[in-house]
Amino acid sequence: MRPMARFFHRFSILSAGIACALLLLACSPKFDWREVHDSGIPFSILLPAKPTTSARQIDLDGLPVTMTMTAAEAGDVLFAVGSAEMPDPAAAERALVAMKTALTRNIGGSIRRELASSPGAVPATLDIEAVGAPRNGEQPRLLVARFVAVGKRVYQLVVVGQEKSVPREAVDTFLTSFKPA
Known part of the structure; x- marks a missing residue:
């Protein structure tokens, strides 16, 4: 040659x-999906990376409660499940709206889509999609969340990231994998 x-x-x-x-x-x-169980809280869910867990006191619908949050990041997208125990099932259902309001406010957002379960449904659920105003020249932030009340326990399933960075298939995998125990 x-x-x-x-x-x-x-x-x-x-x-x-x-x-x-x-x-x-x-x-x-x-996304390195793994099933996560919290040792003290009855649920399982798929998270896209190794999670971290923390707990803190919050005011939820006027009641001081301990919210436990388990979260994982995949790229620039945060996937989190939070849980708290309310005094009774009625307070748990009211807390769904309080969680929706607080999270939407956190991103400076407005709700684009909202769907609530039928009154009396077990579990009671509230799904939202909200978009936050762009900050510092960034893309708008997207929040996709499902709030669930089962008995006295409330759960918030949250996906948040820059709107173009949030893959819909990953959101679906995360939300549909949730199982309250």
């Missing part, structure tokens, strides 16, 4: 190898 032909042959093999490596990197999973 002539030197120039050999160079182009090697270059094409090297280029193909680099292209394959880049393709494999692009296909590597951004």
Whole structure:
């Protein structure tokens, strides 16, 4: 083989190898889904990365409660499930609206879509999609949340990130995987 032909042959093999490596990197999973159970709170859910858990006192519909939050980030998108115990089932159902209001306010957002379960449904649910105003030249923030009341316990399932960064399939996987125990 002539030197120039050999160079182009090697270059094409090297280029193909680099292209394959880049393709494999692009296909590597951004979401490493794992089932998570909280030891003290009855639920299971799929999260896209290794989660962290924290608890803090909050005011929920005028009542001081301890909210436990388990969250994981995948890229720039946060997936979180929070839970608190209310004094009674009626307070738990009222808390759904309070959680919706607080989270929407946190992103400076407005609700784009809202769907509540039928009155008396067990569990009581409230689904929302809200968009926050862009900050510092960023894209608008998207909040997709499901609020659930089961007996005295309330849950908030939250996905938040820049609107174009939130994959709908990942939101669906997260929300549909939730199982209160």
